[in-house]
Amino acid sequence: MSAPERAATVVRLDARGCLVRLDEPIPGLAGDGLELWCGVRGRIHLRDRRHQKTPVAVGDRVQVVHSQEDRGAVVAIEARRSxxxxxxxxxxxxxxxxxxxxxxxxxxxxxxxxxxxxxxxxxxxxxxxxxxxxxxxxxxxxxxxxxxxxxxxxxxxxxxxxxxxxxxxxxxxxxxxxxxxxxxxxxxxxxxxxxxxxxxxxxxxxxxxxxxxxxxxxxxxxxxxxxxxxxxxxxxxxxxTAGVREFGLFGISKRELPWLFRDVAALAPSCRYPDCSHTHEPSCGVQEALLDGRIAAFRFESYLKMLESLDEQVG
Ligand SMILES: Nc1nc2c(ncn2[C@@H]2O[C@H](COP(=O)(O)OP(=O)(O)OP(=O)(O)O)[C@@H](O)[C@H]2O)c(=O)[nH]1
Ligand SMILES: [Mg+2]
Ligand SMILES: [Zn+2]
The missing domain is CATH 3.40.50.300 (P-loop containing nucleotide triphosphate hydrolases)
Structure with missing residues (x-):
């Protein structure tokens, strides 16, 4: 008989593998009976996670099977809601x-x-x-x-x-x-x-x-x-989480960036061009708002810096 699948949350990833916290305790397991160190079954690696650093992430909801002592294996990962x-x-x-x-x-x-x-x-x-x-x-x-x-x-x-x-x-x-x-x-x-x-x-x-x-x-x-x-x-x-030196942008394009700044996005409808980057175009609502202080200068500076950093990005 194969071991039952149990629902759990991934709580940590390190060289020992992946530590999960079970929804329900396993009687006889050490501590509070809720923690297992797991490897990840091969078939999960092969799915669409080749472009991810690790097949599972902290916070993932998973199904695991208990093997022996405090060890087990992740056999399935639920779709992430965020x-x-x-x-x-x-x-x-x-x-x-x-x-x-x-x-x-x-x-x-x-x-x-x-x-x-x-x-x-x-x-x-x-x-x-x-x-x-x-x-x-x-x-x-x-x-x-x-x-x-x-x-x-x-x-x-x-x-x-x-x-x-x-x-x-x-x-x-x-x-x-x-x-x-x-x-x-x-x-x-x-x-x-x-x-x-x-x-x-x-x-x-x-x-x-x-x-x-x-x-x-x-x-x-x-x-x-x-x-x-x-x-x-x-x-x-x-x-x-571990402190970051800088926070890179994953999957964000230059075209999308203005829409991720609430203040810039709110002013964009007053620009002449719908795809205005707000950097050099004439009749730009964001530039006008900068002049009379309706948008904070530090926010626009952050926007420009991020736009430049996207230029440097690979691809
Ligand atoms: N004065 C003061 N010092 C603080 C306060 N909170 C944390 N510290 C000190 O700041 C230092 C760093 O604190 P951590 O909690 O390790 O900082 P962290 O953001 O978790 O850092 P990483 O784990 O390296 O990303 C320690 O020396 C703390 O004692 C605070 O409210 N006031
Ligand atoms: Mg810390
Ligand atoms: Zn504009």
Whole structure:
């Protein structure tokens, strides 16, 4: 008789294979009876995942069979309802699915150490729009300053919720906990901004490793090395991820980019040309709005930088 298939969620991928969390415990299994280290059966590799870095991603819903002790095998992967992806290598065509089946991306930055970086927030926001996800913009380390970054008002005006927090003092943590409840989120941002620290503050039992910030460069030290799916008390889940140096754009074309900036997209109907890139065309509604401040200059700068980076991309 073959072993029964069991539903599970992929919670971690590393050299040992793929760690899954079962929906229902297996009696006699170590710990809480819910975790198995799995290999992935060959036939899954052969399906349409050749252009993906790994056949399964953290957050994937899978069917597994238990073999012995804490080992098993992934035998099927359910269709993903959403993904947060970037290129596996800069400008490349292989997709790195950072998180699957998420509702929302929590974009984490810091007020300082490292300094607040709206360009990265805008990059991730564009990917969030492309992926039809929700966004929450969190600025951590509020204890290191007195004023929130001025850009936050612009994000709020665009309809993106923002939250000023401090994992150190606990400011904003109750609200973050409430925001994370009942849904699946993925945190993303530079190394050292305090993504893991915030999640530990939300739920101490998570016990995530926390690193330092280089005193000279102000950069993080890449403490979290791989994404991990974490269940939350009272429902919901969150995927902690490794800090990114830059957030590459996977599958986004230059033509699509303007539509991924809410403010630019809203002004596009007033441009003379329907395919206006808003960079040099006459009678451009976006350029006019820039002149009288109806669109924030930092947002347009981010748009231009991203457009340029798409020029450099392979293919
Ligand atoms: N002052 C201050 N420091 C903080 C705060 N939150 C985190 N830190 C510090 O920032 C450093 C980095 O924190 P981590 O939680 O490891 O950052 P991360 O974003 O998970 O970094 P990676 O895993 O490398 O991507 C640690 O030294 C933390 O103690 C905060 O609210 N205020
Ligand atoms: Mg971390
Ligand atoms: Zn235009």
């Amino acid at each position: 993904t947060l992806s970037r290129p596996a290598v800069r400008g490349g065509r292989v997709e790195h699915v950072m998180a699957a089946n998420v509702d929302r991306v929590v974009i984490v930055s810091a007020l300082d150490e490292p300094p607040f970086n709206p360009a990265l927030v805008d990059r991730i926001l564009a990917v969030v729009e492309f992926s039809h996800l929700e966004a929450l913009i969190v600025v951590n380390k509020a204890d290191l300053g007195t004023e929130p970054p001025p850009e936050l008002a612009a994000y709020e005006a665009l309809g993106y919720p923002t939250l000023l927090a401090s994992a150190l003092t606990g400011a904003g943590i109750a609200e973050l906990r409430a925001q994370l409840g009942g849904r699946t989120s993925v945190v993303a941002g530079h190394s050292g901004v305090g993504k893991s620290s915030l999640l530990n503050a939300v739920q101490a039992e998570l016990g995530l490793a926390v690193g330092g910030v280089n005193a000279v460069t102000g950069r993080g030290t890449h403490t979290t090395t791989a994404a991990v799916w974490l269940g939350l008390e009272g429902g919901g889940a969150v995927i902690d």
